[in-house]
Amino acid sequence: MAVRVAKGKDPHMLNYLLRRLALIVPTIIGISICAFAFVRVLPGDPILAMAGQHGVTPERYEILKEQFGYNLPIWQQYFDYLGSVLQGDFGISLATKRPVINEFLALFPATIELALTAMFLAVLIGIPAGIFAAVKRGSWFDQATMGVALTGYSMPIFWWGLLLIIFFSGYLGWTPVSGRIALSFFLRPITGFMLIDTLLYGNWPAFVSALRHLILPAVVLGTIPLAVIARQTRSAMLEVLGEDYVRTARAKGLSPRRVVNIHALRNALIPVITTIGLQVGLLMGGAILTETIFTWPGIGKWMIDSIFKRDYVVVQSGLLIIALIVMAVNLLVDLLYAFINPRIRVQ
Amino acid sequence: MAPSTEPVATTSKPASGLREFWYYFSVNRGAVIGLTVFTLLVLMAIFAPWVAPYSPDIQYRDALLKPPIWEAGSDPRFILGTDPVGRDMLSRLIHGARYSLFIGFFVVIGALFVGVILGVLAGYFRGWVDVAIMRVMDIILAFPSLLLALVLVAILGPGLFNAMIAIAIVLQPHFARLVRAAVMAEKNREYVTAAKLSGASHFRLMLITILPNCLGPIIVQATLSFSNAILDAAALGFLGMGAQPPTPEWGTMLATAREFILKAPWVVTFPGLAILITVLAINLIGDGLRDALDPKLKRS
Numbered sequence: 020m021a022v023r024v025a026k027g028k029d030p031h032m033l034n035y036l037l038r039r040l041a042l043i044v045p046t047i048i049g050i051s052i053c054a055f056a057f058v059r060v061l062p063g064d065p066i067l068a069m070a071g072q073h074g075v076t077p078e079r080y081e082i083l084k085e086q087f088g089y090n091l092p093i094w095q096q097y098f099d100y101l102g103s104v105l106q107g108d109f110g111i112s113l114a115t116k117r118p119v120i121n122e123f124l125a126l127f128p129a130t131i132e133l134a135l136t137a138m139f140l141a142v143l144i145g146i147p148a149g150i151f152a153a154v155k156r157g158s159w160f161d162q163a164t165m166g167v168a169l170t171g172y173s174m175p176i177f178w179w180g181l182l183l184i185i186f187f188s189g190y191l192g193w194t195p196v197s198g199r200i201a202l203s204f205f206l207r208p209i210t211g212f213m214l215i216d217t218l219l220y221g222n223w224p225a226f227v228s229a230l231r232h233l234i235l236p237a238v239v240l241g242t243i244p245l246a247v248i249a250r251q252t253r254s255a256m257l258e259v260l261g262e263d264y265v266r267t268a269r270a271k272g273l274s275p276r277r278v279v280n281i282h283a284l285r286n287a288l289i290p291v292i293t294t295i296g297l298q299v300g301l302l303m304g305g306a307i308l309t310e311t312i313f314t315w316p317g318i319g320k321w322m323i324d325s326i327f328k329r330d331y332v333v334v335q336s337g338l339l340i341i342a343l344i345v346m347a348v349n350l351l352v353d354l355l356y357a358f359i360n361p362r363i364r365v366q
Numbered sequence: 367m368a369p370s371t372e373p374v375a376t377t378s379k380p381a382s383g384l385r386e387f388w389y390y391f392s393v394n395r396g397a398v399i400g401l402t403v404f405t406l407l408v409l410m411a412i413f414a415p416w417v418a419p420y421s422p423d424i425q426y427r428d429a430l431l432k433p434p435i436w437e438a439g440s441d442p443r444f445i446l447g448t449d450p451v452g453r454d455m456l457s458r459l460i461h462g463a464r465y466s467l468f469i470g471f472f473v474v475i476g477a478l479f480v481g482v483i484l485g486v487l488a489g490y491f492r493g494w495v496d497v498a499i500m501r502v503m504d505i506i507l508a509f510p511s512l513l514l515a516l517v518l519v520a521i522l523g524p525g526l527f528n529a530m531i532a533i534a535i536v537l538q539p540h541f542a543r544l545v546r547a548a549v550m551a552e553k554n555r556e557y558v559t560a561a562k563l564s565g566a567s568h569f570r571l572m573l574i575t576i577l578p579n580c581l582g583p584i585i586v587q588a589t590l591s592f593s594n595a596i597l598d599a600a601a602l603g604f605l606g607m608g609a610q611p612p613t614p615e616w617g618t619m620l621a622t623a624r625e626f627i628l629k630a631p632w633v634v635t636f637p638g639l640a641i642l643i644t645v646l647a648i649n650l651i652g653d654g655l656r657d658a659l660d661p662k663l664k665r666s
Contacts, residue, residue, distance in 0.1 A: 042504075045501050046501060046504045046505055046508060049501060049502070049504075049505035050505055050508055050509075053505060053509075057517050057518075057521060060521050166396075169396075169646065169649055169650065169653070170642070170646055172649060173593065173597075173642060173645040173646040173648075173649050174642060174645075175597055175600055175601070175604075175617075175638055175641045175642060175645070177600075177601060177604045177617075177620065178620060178634070178637070178638025178641065178642070179638075181620070181624065181627050181634050181638070182634070182635070182638065184627060184628075185627055185628065185631045185634065185635075188628075189627070189628040189631075300507075300510045300511070301510070303510035303513065304510040304511055304512035304513060305512075307510075307512055307513060307516070307605075308512070308601055308604070308605070311605065322513060322516075323516065323605060326516055326517065326520050327606075334517065334520075338509065338513070338517060341509070341510065341513065342508045342509050345508060345509070345510060346508050
């Protein structure tokens with residue numbers, strides 16, 4: 020007897036979702052403990068760091084210590100922190116005296132704009148390159164593409180960024196060296212995405228300036244994902260092209276183009292989508308280096324500056340926010356994977 | 367005539383493990399090139415004091431920022447030019463190979479050791495041991511690895527050794543996950559049950575019966591980690607959190623050379639090229655190892 024399952028109410032999918040969510044709760048708690056503990060064991064005293072060069076009197080020190088709750092037992096400090104985080108309060112930056120979450124939200128669009136452009140380039144070039152390499156397996160194109168991909172995969176991107184600056188900014192003078200837009204343009208952010216904002220203002224020269232600032236950092240950040248996607252697409256295509264259903268499609272006399280585009284590509288893209296999703300964590304690491312080289316005012320530069328300035332509150336909450344974002348994206352990717360590949364759900 | 371010296375006979379006979387491995391590995395031209403380059407790098411690192419024309423630390427104050435010999439205004443004494451304080455680039459690069467290979471080697475050993483132990487325990491015992499170990503691994507993996515390494519180095523204090531510890535901690539969960547999966551796959555095979563029935567202890571079952579059969583993927587992962595460790599250590603050096611300035615570590619050299627990129631591009635070009643060549647050679651070997659050790663691809 021056939022089991023009838025109403026469309027859209029797949030019990031396996033719901034089950035899978037619940038199981039994944041149950042696994043995530045202890046991980047989130049662990050992450051918050053880690054972020055909290057890292058900062059407690061960082062060398063240096065947060066109150067002295069806050070006071071800056073002038074220092075504080077012992078009396079004032081005690082008052083501040085009490086005010087920020089550093090005199091409480093460590094577990095109570097943790098639960099206080101967790102309580103405020105759950106209410107959306109991530110603390111006040113020691114360096115700028117502004118709420119961490121405001122700083123984060125102000126800088127986050129810059130990193131997203133950079134990361135999305137990088138990913139766009141990587142997908143736009145990586146997937147077609149991988150497909151052609153697989154279809155023309157063993158050809159010079161295949162060998163050249165895979166050679167370039169492995170080189171890209173092995174690239175120290177901080178050096179790659181400097182090389183591009185030497186060539187395009189120094190030698191050719193085509194692109195600016197740092198920042199998001201020329202200083203002569205001052206636009207109040209609407210969305211925070213420079214390309215969109217300049218278009219919303221209808222300021223064409225500003226848009227061009229923003230694009231010229233964006234292109235080199237995006238190429239640098241996109242290099243490793245591009246290489247990974249090209250390699251992954253090729254091997255996924257090769258695997259699928261050897262399957263029986265592709266052979267059947269060929270035997271039916273379908274055109275090679277149709278076999279590749281309709282029969283093979285759709286199935287090959289499933290693992291590629293997962294690969295793309297898993298690049299998000301890598302992109303955040305890459306953003307630290309890319310933003311440092313190009314003085315790009317985003318989350319990566321914010322974190323490394325805060326580490327150097329010993330801005331404990333920013334490091335602690337920044338770590339937590341970034342880890343939560345990476346986890347959320349990975350979860351989404353897994354769910355998407357389970358959604359397009361029913362075999363996963365039942366396991 | 368001994369059959370073992372007959373080349374035709376060896377291919378038709380079932381080859382020994384090592385020979386079979388070499389057969390599949392050497393088919394991959396890239397892997398052989400990678401292995402050759404890597405061997406040369408290792409030799410260069412070992413014999414650095416004899417190979418390098420000068421000491422990496424001596425400053426020739428009469429030859430600051432000299433370009434490589436094929437450019438105008440160069441000094442014939444310094445083939446790849448000199449850095450801002452007049453040290454020979456080539457000698458520093460040769461000595462730098464010592465640091466990168468040393469870092470890669472010991473980070474992988476550390477990550478491998480801890481990761482294999484945790485992975486075997488998790489995969490063999492399952493239950494709460496598994497849950498506890500794998501949740502901790504999930505937590506480590508939830509942080510972007512370079513960011514986590516940076517924070518760990520900030521806690522431990524900047525320096526080469528602390529950077530190595532931080533990178534090993536960040537790379538280790540990949541081994542744990544891989545080994546756990548491999549052990550779980552092997553655990554219920556008949557040869558393990560047979561060993562169990564004949565009275566083998568947990569320790570023996572884990573390390574002597576099961577682990578050797580999981581070696582293939584571990585070796586491939588170790589190669590990948592080797593190149594990742596070199597890249598991460600160079601990145602930390604570049605950010606000022608790894609090896610500290612007088613050290614001729616390639617990433618650190620790049621960091622100190624940054625302000626001269628437009629004036630003296632060679633001080634930036636060569637250290638990065640050295641990192642790229644090393645990492646590329648290791649990744650080529652890694653691809654070859656994967657082809658040779660992955661039975662699924664062997665038939666093609």
